Amino acid sequence: MRTVVLLLMGVHLAYAGMHSLKYFFTGVSGDIDFPEYTAVGLVDEGQFYYFDSNIKQAVPKTEWIRQNEGEDYWVRETQNMVGYHQSFKNNIQILKERFNQSAGVHTWQLMYGCELNDDGTTQGYHQYGYDGADFVSLDKNTLTWTAANPQAVITKHKWEATTYAAKEKGYLENTCIEWLKKYLDYGKDTLERKVSPQVSLLQKDPSSPVTCHATGFYPSGVKISWQKNGQDHDEDVDLGELLSNEDGTFQRTSTINVEPDEWKNNRFSCVVEHQDKTIRKTEDDIITNFGDSVPIGIIVGVVAAVILLVVIGVVGYLVYQRKKGFKPVSASDDGSNSSART
Structure with missing residues (x-):
């Protein structure tokens, strides 16, 4: 359990003038007392969405999402996450072979999301990690993938032969921002409150x-x-x-x-x-x-x-970028293809 906990203890700040929508997906293999797959969604660093492979159901974590999205939303999310669970299991097996590993605890993680500044400018991020280290990340300006190690180069070439990067760029710059604005409207009273420490x-x-x-x-x-x-x-x-x-x-x-x-x-x-x-x-x-x-x-x-x-509650947090200050989704926005095969 210690390995996973160390991978969970990072959350990054949402500063005044900026709003964010992020999702963290984590697949785990090996002898560990945690779900094999978890997904966590956050708006402005607050969790509003959760799924894990034990409960096999996407569930709301705030009243504002519970009151504004009906059963169809959660059924669709559950179906998506069940599919992603299997994909994450498959990818871990592929990477274990690629890294010449046979036993132990291994993790495949994805974080993606978008940020909206008060001046209207936006940012988007889509990055994968394996066993607590960088693996591949999207450069949406060049529509390429950056490989962090030799094993990731195979994945880089495979994905660059598809339209994966273009799809993610469109998602991060458009759909993600649209859903962020919708969620901010849903949770306005909660998300705009101020409470002193x-x-x-x-x-x-x-x-x-x-x-x-x-x-x-x-x-x-x-x-x-x-x-x-x-x-x-x-x-x-x-x-x-x-x-x-x-x-x-x-x-x-x-x-x-x-x-x-x-x-x-x-x-x-x-x-x-x-x-x-x-x-x-x-x-x-x-x-x-x-x-x-x-x-x-x-x-x-x-x-x-x-x-x-x-x-x-947030077992899916991706923090393998803690050492760098990892900068920063998909739910019913039907965006990122987190089931991409490595």
Whole structure:
């Protein structure tokens, strides 16, 4: 399970002035306690659509999609996803042979989607990954596929001999944007809300790192930074991934790793900026396992439970591009051919 969880913990920010529609498909083979295939759809980083090969049914994850799309939509989506499941299984087998693999856990992943800026400009992305690494990605300007390794060159040539790239370009630039606008209209009240974060400083004991935890905020664009004696400090700081909460809001952490003496002899503070609000927390606000504060074990346990729910709910997230900052669908928009054979 650890392998899959590591592949799931990435979500990328939707900043003010930009809206996005993205889908993440993941096929898994091997001895693992997860569905063989999952699909997750997101609008502005919030999940609205889910399918996995255990439940064998596409289901709504928000009220706004539930109220605006009827049974035909979900029947069609279920039929599409059942077909894609088989295609993903086939592709994993092909790639295992191509990479000369016979056992172990292997993943075939796809992320595609579009972004709409307030000035009307758009972007579109369509990329595949195998076993946590890049495989092939679409260059829609040249209608070619970029191979990330020698094994992917075979797929590149195969797909460039078809109209696959042209179809995806049309989808990303037209159909995807049309459905994004429709979904934004469906979920206007929810997607345009603004909720400020709750911020806590957490520390297990005096020698442990200090974690700044921001949660319950919407939209997802948040900046977490540290200051030392009033000056920006970005050394020894680990910024966590953005995660979704069950209520559709978001959470994120930033951990600073400094020696106890350095912490004691300086004034550190965590600064969280969201929309027009800035929240600052200092050592006076730390919640710990020592002293008279609320035990951090209880708080961390709650956070871990939320993260577990997130992992289960968004098991299809494609984050093999975490190391590069992977930039960014299809549902009833009937767009991308995610069943393409490698």
